[in-house]
Amino acid sequence: MYYITLMTITLIYAIAVMGLNITMGYAGQVNLGQAAFLGIGAFTSAILTTRLGLSFWVALPLSALSAFLVGILLGAISIRLRYDFLAMTTIGFNFITVAIFLYYPIFGGSFGIVGIPRPVLFGLKLRGPAYLGLVAAVFVLCVLLNLWLERSWLGMAFETIREDEHAAQAVGVDVRTFKILAFAIGAGMAGLAGSLYAHFKMCVAYSDFMFARSIELLSMCVLGGLGTIYGPVLGSALIILLPEAFRPLRAYRLIMHTAILILLIRFQPQGLLGRGSFLQRKLRELLGGLRFGSQ
Amino acid sequence: MREEGLMELTTSLFLQLIFQGLIMGVIYATIALGLTMVYGLLRILHIAHASVYTWGAYVALTVYLATHNILLAILACSAVCAILGIAIERGLYLPMLDKPAYVPLIMSVATYLLMCELCANIWGHYPLGFHVAEMPRESYNVGGVVIGVHQLTLLAIISGLIVVLWFIINRTKIGLASRAVAQDQDVAKVMGINVRKIVDFNFIVSSVLAGIGGTLVGMYYAELKPYMGDVVAYKALVVIVLGGLGSVPGAIVGSLILGIAETFLIAFFGHLLPREAFAFIIMIVLLLFRPQGLFGKVE
């Protein structure tokens, strides 16, 4: 039964990482503060259900919305910033958000918000396998959204911006709007994940969304392969499940995340199965015509 | 959340806050200087610098506990930091110079976190006491301002080191060469400057400064924690943006300004936002409206 818990956590993270993947992998905008959006979604859902007594089904979309709106803000800020400045800004954004979570009493101070209720569907409390079903449903929705995005004008615009921003501007792509959208969509997905996270853990606090968590999400994104559909869930599954399979790893989670990041970025920045990576090429040879990544 | 009535700004309070701010400022400077120097040369945000700071302090503590000789400890610390700096430069940054800009940045951040975790695993997660017999801790009340001898010591030593650094940068040949490389690497190469050696030299100097800085800070607070670099690591980003990326005088001035501004803001507006938030908001505003900071170049 325990693997149901593991699967649930894996998929929740995968949703957040999919958001990060859209911002970084597709649109090429570096975001080192994704955990902040996870937190915004989580706290929105927690506050709406515990303090205002709203139903989970109302809180879930509102969490995505609140994160989406803050994502617009960050996106707007990002327009004039180039790479390293943008990275610094997203780090700063993470710190500021967490500081706000800790400082204002509405977020529950250092212990955060407790007693977050489970969602109720047709009178049934969703826990265990039922909750996994809910998370899986949201996950599949996000995958479909991601698929659509990849093949839509939005996805193409993102790609052109990623490859060469100035050229994109020259061709008439409104770089500003799309940058904002890249952040907003990525944030919105993280907001969804945040709500699911809050109702799974039943308590959230500022310490759940600190910079180290952004690094964790980033390592999942990079591991699985930036800019691919299956990358997020693969990266998420590996990073969460490896310590379960190999007990010695459990004590050294952060070391594992950072070491993986360093090694991957150094030798295989596209991720294990990203475009042009070693594994992908081998698999492609093996499987003949099947294409694993959009060209 | 804290409730603070607005305090009266007496002269002694003002001076006290300035003094506290100067102390925070020089502490930030120990990291910010290295950060700005590396950025000037390699255009990389060397956040891993803070792990050199932390490891320097831990190495110094270890040597001190074994030998009870603080000078030996500082020497050992300097040596180890120099090696660490070179290792990071050669092993992590140089191979990544042609990759997109976020690659070395992510590596640097990951390296910082990794080194802190290793530190915690080797020396323990809990604070370690760092009591140095030679560090006197008396305080004197000078006209309403409480000044500690250990505070003056810290100020004096770090300021001294900064002066030495400034001297090196501005009055020696190797300093001149460094500035040339920072300005334009290709031209410098054409002029016959061995860029590799210059980068090595800069890393060594800034790493040693960071290590000694970390040691002094550890002695000042009389304790070391594996994540002691957190306070300075991310704040240093703010400092170098404020001072101007790549500018050494900018880093010095920026550190002092941030230290003092932060102290005043916390004292009077501490009830609005937590300490961390102030610095980063300042940074983001600067990045948006005046990214060259005080002394940087407009790119």
Next chain:
Amino acid sequence: MSFAERKWIAITIAAIIMVAAIVGVGVWLLTRPTPGPVSPIKIGFHAPLTGFAAADGYSALHGALLAVRHINEAGGVLGRPLQLVYYDDKCNPDEAVAIAHKLIEEDGVVAAVSGSYSHPTLAASSIFNDAGVPYIAAYAVHPDIVKDKPYVFRVGLNGQCEGKSMGYIAFDKLGAKKVAILCMDIPFGITLADNAKAYIEEKGGEVVYYEKYELGETDFSAWLTEIKSLQDAGNLDALLVTAYYSEAANICKQARDMGITVPIVGCEGFDSPKFIELAGDAAEGVIIVTDLNRDSESELVQKFLRDYKAETGIPADMVGASAYDAVFLLAKAIEEAGSTDPAKICDALRSFRDVEIVTGTLKYFTEQGNACKTMVAQIVKNGEFHFYAEIMVPELITPPE
């Protein structure tokens, strides 16, 4: 939907199934079914065994293990041996939640005990309550741990009761009319301090000084200077401090160094051999409100103290004793319920009246699951904790809910 898109969805779903299969097989391989003619009753346990809180985690674990040993030596529970399934939560709420899931779903525990601090316990308590598994917090203090959770109980002292008792010790026992309070800036510390203040003022005393400090602070000279000047002006009879052992040791040391001679009254956070070790001579004469009476005449307490010292080499403290009691009470509840049914266990716990445990006498569990129990004040003499006074007055020991 084009072929390409269908293929994509198929691949994604295949990936998920693949991942689930890998996990499922892996976990199934790792889970060992428990063989044996009489299967043990498993009790879950988590504590910070590594990290900054490791000293307390170690204490709690050994207290719990000792309880299991004693119970099994006496024949076990319902004729079956008791088994403690424990994990290290690193004092981290995320770890605690993961451990809670593991204990419930993988290890199949009948009930669980928290040997950890408030934040991890708080996080795990929601999980245990939601799953309907009885959960007792040994010494974590946050009131939300038990709030509106029928399956969760706390065996530790209640913050308001403890605070009032600190006031009682200062005012009634020490005769202090003017009191200074130095308080750690966390909810627990503030609750203690506020209640001590309210008690003293109600009785006609005066709180002449009340300041808070951050956890982790090492330099208390600023506050102690002001306290000393109060003492020198004849305006101070006692100093009340809420702290954990590390800050407590620093405060006592620095206070005595500075020439502060008034009696110091502390809270359960002082109750640790580490406090005495770090404070050295400065610990002499410090009085604390806690629930472990080293001089108790109860055979149960003395046996615990003896065996704990024999097994670990260090003297027992409140944390270890609380963990012992939590396990002890769970075992007793299972025995009285006659089954491992969670609802029956909780009913049994609620039915307890005046049960003698290591940390005093448990009068009863309140509606919310807090413990109403006697307290005791201990004084440090010759580097050891000894009996100072007993606190049994109903107004002081009854938790508000």
